Amino acid sequence: MRNMVESGRILERLQKLNDVNSCSCSWSSSSLLNKNMVKKKKVSRMPCEAAAIVEDNRPPENWPSQGNLFFKHVYMKYRPDLDYVLRDIDCEIKAKEKIGVVGRTGAGKSSLMSALFRLIELAQGSVILDGIDISLIGLDDLRSKV
Numbered sequence: 001m002r003n004m005v006e007s008g009r010i011l012e013r014l015q016k017l018n019d020v021n022s023c024s025c026s027w028s029s030s031s032l033l034n035k036n037m038v039k040k041k042k043v044s045r046m047p048c049e050a051a052a053i054v055e056d057n058r059p060p061e062n063w064p065s066q067g068n069l070f071f072k073h074v075y076m077k078y079r080p081d082l083d084y085v086l087r088d089i090d091c092e093i094k095a096k097e098k099i100g101v102v103g104r105t106g107a108g109k110s111s112l113m114s115a116l117f118r119l120i121e122l123a124q125g126s127v128i129l130d131g132i133d134i135s136l137i138g139l140d141d142l143r144s145k146v
Contacts (some may be wrong), residue, residue, distance in 0.1 A: 050118065053138035063145060064130040066095040069116075074125035076115050084123065085111045117143055 074089040086108050093099055101109045114120045115127055118139060127134045134142050 049139060050121070051138050052140040054136070054141075057136050057138075059132055059137055059141055059145065063132065066130050067093075067097075068095050068128075068130055069093040070126075070128040071112075071115070072126050072128065074115060074127065075123045076111060076120055077123055078120060086115065089125070117146065 069092070071089045071091050074086050075084050076086040077084045089108075089112070101112060103109055111120075115122060116134070118134060122135065129146070
């Protein structure tokens with residue numbers, strides 16, 4: 001009889017532990033749900049990408065044929081409230097010219113590529129590739145041909 005009473009007490013304690021554990025799991029699930037909702041809200045405020053294809057401004061089939069690249073007074077920032085990461089970049093890379101871009105951490109090497117592929121839209125200036133301003137064409141045309 002004593003063993004049955006002890007077993008009953010053990011089962012009662014296990015049930016209480018299970019109730020506490022369920023409450024804890026429920027609390028962490030609601031906390032995780034809240035975090036995900038905040039993340040979704042932040043993502044929904046992100047600007048949309050430019051059009052994939054601009055029908056009335058498609059580049060020629062063989063574009064870029066030469067490879068002449070001009071950065072003209074390029075200014076770029078990652079968010080409107082941040083400082084410029086590229087400031088007044090003005091350079092010309094001629095066709096068939098091989099170049100290297102070097103610099104310290106944070107100098108803007110990756111930002112130049114982001115500007116070229118329009119991962120980030122320019123605040124000012126333009127990038128001209130073989131006579132075409134890349135901001136005027138669709139992203140699919142640009143990224144598939146460069």
